[in-house]
Amino acid sequence: MKNHILKIAFLFFIISTVSCKNSKTEEIPVDIIKKDNSLVEITSSQFENSKMELGKISKQLFTETIKTNGYIDVPPANRAKVSAIIGGYVKKSPLLVGDRVTKGQLLLTIENPDFIEIQQNYLEISEKLTYLKSEYNRQKILFDENITSKKNYLKAESDYKSSVALLNGLAAKLKMININPLSVKAGKITSIVPIYAPISGSVTAVYTNVGEFMNASDVLLEIINNEHKHLELIVFEKEILKIREKQPILFKIPESSSEKYKAKVFLVGKSIDKNRTVRVHGHLENEDVPFIVGMFVEAKIITNSVEKQALPIETVLEKDGEYFVLVLREKNNETYKFEKIKVEIGEKNEDWIEILDNNLENIQILTKGAFLPLEKG
Structure with a gap:
């Protein structure tokens, strides 16, 4: 019995030793x-x-780069603030911010009784002009034949030419408020005038509501055509002499993406503003990227490159x-x-x-x- 117990103990010792050796080998890093x-x-x-x-x-x-910042912008010709030539009450305003419009499209209509008065004055002068022209021609013939006095002839000439000038002025005024003078002559008088889009683009702001009275100086809405977006960068005076046209620009929109985009210096400002900075205008390499006008940009203007x-x-x-x-x-x-x-x-x-x-x-x-x-x- 004693020998049997010793054999079991020896066998257990051997198994434990082998197990410990295997465990130790697995822990040794050899990479x-x-x-x-x-x-x-x-x-x-x-x-x-x-x-x-x-x-x-x-x-x-x-x-070698100059770090700067700025924003996405469009040329002045691609930005329009629409207002009425004469104030009035907004009759119709169907557009919302983001709507696309084309040049000449109806934007809204304005109503004002003063529009009727302008058309009435135009009709009165137009009808009166027929008589004044006839009288002027008659006095001219009489004066040429020494039948009438020069005073009568000059008065008829003055009345006629003054009325022509007044009629032309009223016609121009009607055209400015988008009323056709020929329609007025045909008897079509209206108190409502249309406001048309001066450029194609997207509506970026609407400042009026139906029924609201808007003065002539008030902006009704804004339109931006973003087909020709560019960079408007602000560079400090101390660095502006390093910048030349056609230098590469790398920029990103930090608020929306870490991707880098390319542009080139197109124009460098010729004056320094009150903050001692100069505007640098850059053209985008890829205008198809859907940048939004006004986006803030961080940019680097590359002034020199060395391999x-x-x-x-x-x-x-x-x-x-x-x-x-x-x-x-x-x-x-x-x-x-x-x-x-x-x-x-x-x-x-x-x-x-x-x-x-x-x-x-x-x-x-x-x-x-x-x-x-x-x-x-």
């Missing part, structure tokens, strides 16, 4: 081994699983104010061996960092995932 302070060894599986990439130094554009030797910014590692890259020294089916090399850097931008060392050209460098080996080492 990355640092040979010394500068050499890093990475297994092929680690390289693939971490999606690392190799690359070389390449020439990239580094730009320099560079690496992706994530390739270069920084430690204690010094910069390093991992250079491939050996590769086989199982491992990649990299050497940590100190480098001198120059300029940086969002994507690239300039490398001042000339001895790294055409050498393969770990360009993606370079921080992983150092973290695990």
